[in-house]
Amino acid sequence: MLDRIVIVGASLAGLRAAETLRQHGHEGAIVLVGDEPHRPYDRPPLSKQVLTGKVAPEATTLAAPDDLRLEWLLGTAAAGIDRDRRRLVLDGGEEVAYDRLLIATGATPRILPDAPPGPGVHYLRTLDDAVALRADLLRSQAVAVIGAGFIGLEVASSAAHLGVPVVVLEALPVPLERSLGPRIGEAVAAWHRSKGLDLRVGVGVRGLALDRAGRPEAVLLDDGSSVVADTVVVGIGVTPATGWLSGSGIDVADGVLCDSRLRVLCGGRPVADVLAAGDVARWSHPAHGQPVRVEHWTNATESGEAAAMTLLKGDEADPYGPVPYFWSDQHGLKLQMVGRPEPSSETAFVEGSFEEDRLLVAYGSGGRLVAALGIRRPARVMAMSALIEAGAPFPPPAD
Ligand SMILES: Cc1cc2nc3c(=O)[nH]c(=O)nc-3n(C[C@H](O)[C@H](O)[C@H](O)COP(=O)(O)OP(=O)(O)OC[C@H]3O[C@@H](n4cnc5c(N)ncnc54)[C@H](O)[C@@H]3O)c2cc1C
Incomplete structure (x- = not known):
């Protein structure tokens, strides 16, 4: 009999787990422990509508049914686990007993040592980060975004929407290459430039010039030049939030390593009473040779x-093997992607083009x-997801 389930990380993955437990008849206690002061909220709008002021x-x-009967421990960080005694240890030293524990602590931004967070220098992960960034954008004369990943490009689009001049600085020669592959990464860069974005690639940052109040005046580049900016946003990726698990015996190299049913591995073996979900989990996906970690909203859900x-049914639960899906809103358009391209994947334009702001690209x-990958082709993108799951050939059949 499962009695008390403790979920660490009061956000999307944790809340969806709690809802599912109740929907499927779990009657015992569910405790949600979160280090932020807020009830769970949605992060995708933070780089988009919250920055532009639309939301x-x-x-x-996040909406949730009223009758979940959750116990909240907000503004409270977990500091460790005593697995033998089934106790979660909080940062004040108190302990919370559990029968089952779900780790859903997500990820935190990677810090660029040459541009650490400070006045006018932003990293975007939380609601509070977004509120602080919007306040600076509204009074900014020039913004520099370091990192042309999805978050960086979304912030740049939002800043441009607010009418603030923005420069994006990317160290790699091709933005988004890891997610979209080299050919499409190049095409996305060209597409952004065609929308008026000043996107510079192959640019190393060596530091910031600060004024006497400690606020940025410019970003200093490796080649000796500089870019004037009074607001700097750094978006160079995230690290799974696993620091609090050190010494627990759980394998946390690049995320909490799990079996195909999301049970964590200790010494290579799954343990039945500790699981992980969301951005923090790296699990044995049934369709991939390597454990995978996915940093997107749909996967967290x-x-x-x-x-x-798995908490409710153990080995009777289905292995977790989704076709990953994510979206990104840039320049008022929604990019949608299903599946996982490999670095060596071929690409084929099935229809449309970036110039038309409407396309479908297949990867094989x-x-x-x-x-x-699709822009303004949502039904086709979803149809591709089913084809990927079915093991369809590449190039895919015509519509
Ligand atoms: C600005 C932004 C825009 C995004 N846009 C998109 C998008 O357009 N499309 C898309 O698919 N995905 C998007 N994402 C990604 C998506 O939001 C994440 O994949 C999702 O939030 C992951 O949910 P999670 O519950 O696993 O982790 P998180 O949402 O990161 O939540 C983890 C929670 O655990 C807390 N925590 C961490 N350590 C501890 C601890 N020791 N003790 C207690 N609590 C702790 C954290 O503070 C946090 O509240 C975006 C993310 C961001 C930040």
Whole structure:
């Protein structure tokens, strides 16, 4: 009998797990422990509508049924686990007993040592980060975004929408290459420039010039030049939030390593009473040779649900093997991607082009369809997801 389930990380994956537990009849206590002061909220609007002012910060709160009967420990960080005694240790030293524990602590931004957070220098992960960044954008004369990943490009689009001049500085020669591959990464860069974005690639940052109040005046580049900016946003990726698990015996190299049902591995073996979900989990995906970690909204939702089913059904639960999906809003358009391209994947334009702001690109590896990217083709992108799951050939069949 499962009695008390403790979920660490009061955000998307944790809340969806709690909801699923209740929907499927769990009657015992569910405790949500979160280090932020807020009830769970949605992060995707933070780099988009919250920055542009279209959505108020408080409107990002995630909807949940009223009758979940959750116990909240907010503004409270977990500091460790005593697995033998089934106790979660909080940062004040108090302990919370559990029968089952779900780790859903997400990820935190990687810090660029040459541009650490400070007045006018922003990293964007939380609601409070977004509120502080919007305040600076509204009074800014020039913004520099370091890192042309999805978050950086979304922030740049939002700043441009607010009418603030923005420069994006990317160290790699091709932005988004890891997510979209070299050919499409190049095409996305050209597309951004065609929309008026000043996107500079192959640019190393060596530091910031600060004024006497400690606020940025310019970003200093490796080649000796500089870019004037009074607001700097750094978006160079995230690190799974696993520091609090050191010494627990849980394998936390690049995320909490899990089996295919999201049970964590200790010494290579799954343990039945500790699971992980969301951005923090790196699990054995049934369709991939390597354990994978996915940093997207839909995976946080679905893995939270899947972990809850493992908590309830153990080995009877289905292995967790989704076709990953994410979206990104840039320049008022939604990019949608299903699947996981490999670095060596081939690409084929199935329809449209970036110039038309409407396209469908298929990715193939070993003669199989492995991923697809779309702009203004939502139904086709979803159809591609089903084809990927079915092991369809590449190039994919015509519509
Ligand atoms: C600005 C932004 C925009 C995004 N846009 C998109 C998008 O357009 N499309 C998309 O697919 N995805 C997007 N994402 C990604 C998506 O929001 C994440 O994948 C999702 O939030 C992951 O949910 P999670 O519950 O796993 O982790 P998180 O949402 O990161 O939540 C983890 C929670 O655990 C807390 N925590 C960490 N350590 C501890 C501890 N020791 N004790 C207690 N609590 C702790 C954290 O503070 C946090 O509240 C975006 C993310 C950001 C930041």
